[in-house]
Amino acid sequence: MHHDREDTAAQEEALRAARDEAAQVLAELAAEARSLSKAYAGRTARLPDGSALAGLVDAARRAEEAVDIAAHDLATARGEDA
Secondary structure, eight states, rough: HHHHHHOOOOHHHHHHHHHHHHHHHHHHHHHHHHHHHHHHHHTOOOOOHHHHHHHHHHHHHHHHHHHHHHHHHHHHHTTOOO
């Protein structure tokens, strides 16, 4: 059994790292969305550029895909049908 644990350690670490990255991107996305929401609600004279938000949305999609791939790789390494 110890041997199986060593075989999946890299995949488990990759999944943890992917989840951490996704959480960080989502936190940045939430902060940017709140900032834009306040600016739009306040109807400031100069509305902020939404391109940062769009970039974060793309980053969140990529992070979600990375989590899915890492979870699949871990399941495969464990011999599970994912």
